[in-house]
Amino acid sequence: MVGHTASDVPPTMAVKIFSAGVAACVADIITFPLDTAKVRLQIQGECLTSSAIRYKGVLGTIITLAKTEGPVKLYSGLPAGLQRQISFASLRIGLYDTVQDFFTTGKEASLGSKISAGLTTGGVAVFIGQPTEVVKVRLQAQSHLHGPKPRYTGTYNAYRIIATAEGLTGLWKGTTPNLTRNVIINCTELVTYDLMKEALVKSRLLADDVPCHFVSAVIAGFCTTVLSSPVDVVKTRFVNSSPGQYTSVPNCAMMMLTREGPSAFFKGFVPSFLRLGSWNVIMFLCFEQLKRELMKSRQTMDCAT
Known part of the structure; x- marks a missing residue:
């Protein structure tokens, strides 16, 4: 990202990739119930039977899920979610600066170079991490209340059944909408964060530290949710079908x-923003601090030797 780190030596590509993966996993663990609520609200409307449970709002969805299916259900698909962050977020975020360079x-990165970097890292990461996305969404969406038994008993069981029943291409189902969604998310999220951070630091409104990272992450999360919500809903419906x-x-x-009308494309908007906004804040704060600490440790070790 833009701005100087606490150390004089900029973080290496390996440090950025590792920091992005760890930070994304931390953010995912904390915000996963919001993501599960978002998925349930997005697929609501597919089951047209009168006996289907109706979810109302973010908190209502979380409470209903916890009461009817147990609190553990809020974290259904978490292993696949963490696998997704390790294979996906670490690349799209960790490689952003390198690809931008x-x-x-010229001497300074233009808006075009920032967008190009977001497009490239987001696209590459989607193709690598798509199977984890498919499994995560299906585990979050499945409910034992709608049938005699769930489609999948666990993460690796889901990988096996999908590959067996639908072929290996089934694990890449929904790649097109997910690619569109993640290109939008990656460009909006990283470019907005980058531009906001740069503007705040250059105007000297905030120093390149936690408050600056927090404000930039919240704004990036909101802009990203607005632009990506319609594609995200279609992606969730298609992947889960x-x-x-x-x-x-x-x-x-x-x-x-x-x-369902045009409003269907914004189903789960509030949990999407709560999840994406909070995810952005946690991830970027952890990412920035972890980069700095790792480079400080590296400098200390270099000095010691």
Whole structure:
């Protein structure tokens, strides 16, 4: 990201990738119930039976889930979620500065180079981490209340069943909407955070420290949620669908629009923002501090030797 670190030596690419992966995992563990609530609200409307449980609001969804299926259900799919952060967030965030430098021709990075970096790292990370996304969403969405037994008994069981029943391509189901979603998220999240942090530091409103990182992360989280919500809902519906339920991603979007209206594309917006906003704050604060501490430790070790 923009700005000087606490040490005189900028963090290496390996430090950035490691810090991004750890910070993303910490953020995921803390905010995972909000993500589960978001998924349940997004798929609400697919089950048209009168006996289906209706979720109302973020807190209502979390409480209803905890009461009807147990508190542990709020963390269903967490192992896949952590695998996703390790394979996905570590690359899209950790490689952002390096790729941005590659696209930068002058002394300072332009908006175009920042966007290009976000597009590149987001796209590459999606293809690598898509199977973890598919498993995470399906485990979060499945409920023992809607059938005699759940589709999957656990994370690795889900990988095996999906690969067996739907082929290896089933693990990459929904790559197109997820690619669109994550390109939007990556560009908006990282570029907005970068620009806000740079503006606050250059205008001397805030120093390059925790308050600056906090404000930049909140603004980045809100902008990202607004732009990515419609694609996120379609992605969740398509990834969670049974084989043959939707013929394509556009068909999924059209059926949503026809059956539920335009508001369906913003289902789960509040938990999406609460989750993405809080995730951004936790991740960026941990990321920035972890980078600094690792580089300080490295400098100390270099001095000692």
